[in-house]
Amino acid sequence: MDLLAFFNHLLNFVAPAAFLALVLVLAGRYLGGKRTGVPRWWAQWALTFGAGVGVSVVGLAVFGRDGAMVTYAALVVVCGTVQWLAMRGWRG
Template identity: 40%
Template structure:
């Protein structure tokens, strides 16, 4: 495996976390328009992506391979929790 193949493998590992993070942040901003008016979209998407990426890495380490349904389910829950923390638990 050369360097370009390794780069594609790493990018494809984190692609589901990026997709779920961006889509869930957009849905949260759309559904809770008034409540999340003061929170930037990049903050929500960044927190959701970071949580999803950590879960994907944890699933890779614990289960020995990526792409398991348990890991994807945990990623969705972690993204939801990160969105809730970033959006609704702001310091006043």
């Protein structure tokens, strides 16, 4: 595999985490209202994206392949939880 193919595979591997993180951050900003102490949008995206990539790596290690539906379900649950924590959702 050459370098260009490697980067293509890497980008396709992290794309679901990046997209979900972006959607959650944008939805949190517009539906969550104004809250004090909430990190900036790019910090929220970075936290959610990092958690999503971590879930994808664990799913790859456990199942031996990328794209298992259980991994995608865990990706949604973990990213949603991280975004809820970043938005301080427990404060109502």
